[in-house]
Amino acid sequence: MSRNAEVAGLLEEFADLLEAKDVEYKPRAYRRAAENIRGHPPAVEHLAAEGEDGVKAIDGVGDAIASKVVEYFETGGIEELDELRNELPVDMAALTSVEGVGPKTVGTLYETLGITTLDDLEDAAENGEIQELSGFGEKTEENIREGIAFAREAHERELLGEARPYGDRVRDFLAGVDAAAEVELAGSIRRWRPTIGDVDVLVGSDDADAVVEAFANWDAADTVIEAGESKASLRVDDFRVDLRVVAENEFGAALQYFTGSKDHNVRLRNRAIDRDLKMNEYGVFDVSEVDDADSGQRVGERVGGATEEEMYAALDLPPIPPELREDRGEIAAAADGDLPDLLDEGDVRGDLHTHTEWSDGGNTIREMAEGAAEFGHDYLAITDHATGPGMVGGVGLSDDELREQIDEIRTVDDDVAVDLFAGVEANIGADGSVSVADDVLAELDLVVASPHVGLDGDGTDRLVTAVEHPEVDVLGHPTGRLLNQRGGLDVDIERLAGAAAAEGVALESNSDPRRLDLDGGLVKPALDAGASIAVDTDAHQPGTLEYVRYGVHTARRGWAEADDVVNARDADGLREFLGL
Template sequence: MATNAEIAGRFEEFADLLEADDVEYKPRAYRRAAENVRAHPSPVADYVANGDRETLEEIDGVGDAIASKIVEYVETGTIEELEELRADLPIDIADITRVEGVGPKTAGKLYRELGVETLDDLETAADAGEIQAVKGFGPKTEENIRDNLEFARQIGQRYLLGEGRPLADDVLAHLDSIETVDRCEVAGSIRRWRETIGDVDVLVGTETGEEVVDAFVDWDSVDGEIESGPTKASVRVGEIRVDLRVVAPEEFGSALQYFTGSKDHNVRLRNYAIDREMKLNEYGAFDVSAVGDEEAGEETDGRQRVGERVAGPTEAGMYEALGLPWIPPELREDRGEIDAAEAGELPDLLTREDVRGDLHTHTEWSDGNTTIEAMVAEAERRGYDYYAVADHAEGPGVVGGMGLSDTEILEQVEAIREVDAASDIAVLAGIEANVDADGDIGLSSAVIDALDVVVASPHSALDQDAETAIERLVCAVENPAVDILGHPSGRLLNERSGLEFDATALARAAADHDTALEINSNPRRLDLWGSAVQAAIEEGAPIAVNTDAHQPSTLEYLRWGVHTARRGWAEPADVINTWELEELRAFLE
């Protein structure tokens, strides 16, 4: 059955092809629908299978027309209107628009003028000097396209947060070392801690924009300059694009709010402002109560600072101008955060300091890289109160057949008890069991009785349909031996989509049976993800934020899991490994 990502991809293609065909307005509607379908916590195909058209149309951005296309795609595997667009514009739109400076409209024009359909066609046209002869283009445009073709071929996918954020931290450190930089911060999806990013967006407040741009472009880590000007620049660092924008210090807060997004959050916030006779943009918050409607709505460059400016230097001030508290970036996805802010009900979000231990880690007993003692020593260094070893049990999907037999598990429990006795923190004996295709975990009663914690995770049969998947996962969380359902979808970002399931139904079962749902902090997984975590918390399901670490250094993965939990509105009390040891033991027992 069609996945949410697959359906979203069709609508993204729809939007690009419509834009390439010079159609106005519709592309934005399709992109909004695509984003909300992709992020929806439950498989939308289930609504089609169940004939639940009403719930389908409740998804933001999915009206009658788009809902009909979802039904058509789920039932037939195709959308007739999209096929007609593809026939009219046989462009490999996703590949071509990865080239810097080539958007959908440009791709459409190059197809109509030169017959460009693929990256190879684009390269042939550029090498032949044909692009510069097209009206509206020129030698410089052609050169830029030629220079960026190879880079476009390399970036056929989004980058993991775990790849992009460390680079962003390095960029910020470099910019912060420049004397004339007043403030600097990342923006865009990376500041909202989305699991994948397209590029790294950085904002700087300074009075010396050109000087900062020069220092940015000349940074030793830069592998290539894409473009630069007085107030912005783009460079490549490795394969990742980094975009810099400089603004006046008095407009830093408003620009940070604007460029952080998400687009849906900003649209909702701007409408909230309009209802209060305010105007928000990247230049500030403006009281337009004394300004005519036509002037207040003007969006030309020279008229964006209309009305009395009441905020701009700080991001918090932009929200305060509307009578709202500052909304953490992780929440800015238009999933109820503005209503919660207005009602004074924003969550007190989880922090790294709240986490007292890790309940899913590995050692050399299975597929980890070091000893129990070394992993526990690192946990002690990090100030944890408790720590669980949860090596793989044997079963389907375990890499290299490195899972432990029942006999080996019992031997390891004895070894863990010895380390526990010699340690300053509580060391718990755990296992990562395998949730097989039917939801069974394959552990003997003797093993279950000997363990402190059982993490059960799917590792195989990850192509099951959504109905089978939810039955399988619910079976696992209903098993009284299971304490934590590990990485519930089994996905690997940019590699495999894993299981699709009804996150609300899973959460309801987990809440009923006191089974925690894991946020696996490995940046290749981040499973559960933000909207699914939010669904879990709304149903009262407990959460565990674990690293799945296989060596001491990867205990640092906690960073990614905590921010994923924050994207799901998680508070400390929602997360079992923020609890005192006695409370945790009571839960596990």
């Protein structure tokens, strides 16, 4: 796994600290560089090995930033970043996780009240100190106070999209250890939940000492938290990675047990009891001839446990995909033979929500098209931001600029390997209006309408009005949530999905790991109400087209099949959906 995300995080921290100190221009440059590095396919550590010129090959990375990236790989730190941290010794990530508190606010609160942590912020809000500051007021203080509880909970969990690469990395490392016969991720990260606690990895081996020793000596680890006979924990960057080693012939039982969820496992155990079976992390045991089934974990005749398939088969069930194991009817569906044929990553044929340098993306239309072709897509929709609510800093395109862009998209479409669709991401106003003139919308192939402001309270009426607009094709990131930052709109999903189905509008399951919106819990009722979904990445550079994996697994958590997903159709099928 590359270290691109690691370096991008450092540059984003750099940007936040600079903004907190009221430095102009530089924060935006650092954020753009961070985003481009995160989405750049080659590993940044390989580019850094070539020197500054190698790093400068990434769009948006100039001399100053390139030198800092090289410095980081050569020395393990960035001197200027350390100086900024010393000048502003705040827990920036925690404080800015409170909705309405940005880096500049953090800087002001530190300079005036000495606030460095969430605890400091909570004390100041409770004591009425914040409202006394110029530019804040009672309402601002109240909002901060109300947002702290959410921020505390969010700060304890990591984004799936940030943790999963570390999980893949440790799994690949352990798979190369001779003593490890079986290796798999477990827990919430295997169920692809949008946020996770720790990275859990399970190994089946008959030489636990050798596996634990290799794990504890992994050169990617920063700290060995603990290392025992069959368990160990490491700190890798900001992530805790927990290893558990089990007997090879009990790997399937342990994998099923430690994948969870708890509610899923409880229902399975009750099903086992009804069949005179005992189910646990060591296997499934026939205890029909055992006087006291509670006398031990391995009592009775073992009838399954080497594989997960054996565990479910012992209960007369087919294997249930990890994404479905949330006790939402999946066991009954499995028993009745009604499990969905879930969407696979390879089913997605194109992306309907992407951005270019025409708005806030990092690449040209041609570069995005070429990136999509290299990724394996058949088609790509260019949907840059329009002007309207939520667009600041000149990001959104005017109607005239959209017309100009349509012409360029048509030109590029003639000589790239993917089919290009000319689209827009229009903004949904508080009244449900769409921020682009109807005649311009009619010229486009595809219209994504998304909410960007006013993202609290009930948004159902507003979103229903938007999907009823005759030119809207996709409702983008419908709740507007940002994981670990804001909860987003409350939505009556059955009503919204019913309106979308009636109007032929797809509801987006946005694959950006910061969004995953709609989430799986809303995808299922949306599908039950007859709506289609679109699994889009909201990519701002070619590298983030890879985010589709997170959208696919989020859709799988909502029981989505390929037939439910409009961009799992071929290009002609998509044209039919769009009425082209």
